[in-house]
Amino acid sequence: xxxxxxxxxxxxxxxxxxxxxxxxxxxxxxxxxxxxxxxxxxxxxxxxxxxxxxxxxxxxxxxxxxxxxxxxxxxxxxxxxxxxxxxxxxxxxxxxxxxxxxxxxxxxxxxxxxxxxxxxxxxxxxxxxxxxxxxxxxxxxxxxxxxxxxxxxxxxxxxxxxxxxx
Numbered sequence: 001x002x003x004x005x006x007x008x009x010x011x012x013x014x015x016x017x018x019x020x021x022x023x024x025x026x027x028x029x030x031x032x033x034x035x036x037x038x039x040x041x042x043x044x045x046x047x048x049x050x051x052x053x054x055x056x057x058x059x060x061x062x063x064x065x066x067x068x069x070x071x072x073x074x075x076x077x078x079x080x081x082x083x084x085x086x087x088x089x090x091x092x093x094x095x096x097x098x099x100x101x102x103x104x105x106x107x108x109x110x111x112x113x114x115x116x117x118x119x120x121x122x123x124x125x126x127x128x129x130x131x132x133x134x135x136x137x138x139x140x141x142x143x144x145x146x147x148x149x150x151x152x153x154x155x156x157x158x159x160x161x162x163x164x165x166x
Contacts, residue, residue, distance in 0.1 A: 024096075028057050029056055034099065035059055039059065042110055043061070046113050046117055058091075058092060063089065066083075066087060067087050069120065071083050071089070073116045
């Protein structure tokens with residue numbers, strides 16, 4: 001590999017000089033604090049948020065419900081983040097993010113949380129109603145690792161967004 005070659009070393013040196021000359025680590029710490037505080041404020045409005053954690057600009061939001069639908073809604077709003085362990089939304093913005101970018105993200109992410117919570121509540125209500133009205137079991141097809149299997153269930157099929165997370 002070329003990991004220790006002159007080009008890689010020159011690139012690493014230039015990056016380290018930029019980190020020092022632009023006080024990048026202090027800016028990362030400040031933007032991370034702003035992001036965690038903003039997410040914390042949002043968390044008080046949404047009971048499914050369990051915890052906000054992270055260091056610098058590596059931030060996670062643990063949920064009590066599955067997170068795939070939030071990722072899909074985020075993409076629809078122009079945001080890119082992912083979900084790990086089914087219930088942790090992970091945010092990894094660029095080191096060069098500005099304060100105004102954090103504020104813009106938080107505004108858009110609030111829309112994501114509200115829209116997804118509304119869809120989740122509607123889905124949960126329809127699932128409860130269908131489960132209460134259903135007697136016996138029904139057969140449905142589910143996709144698991146790109147293979148279709150038949151399962152027996154009393155509940156309706158999961159939404160595409162939730163099924164995609166599996």
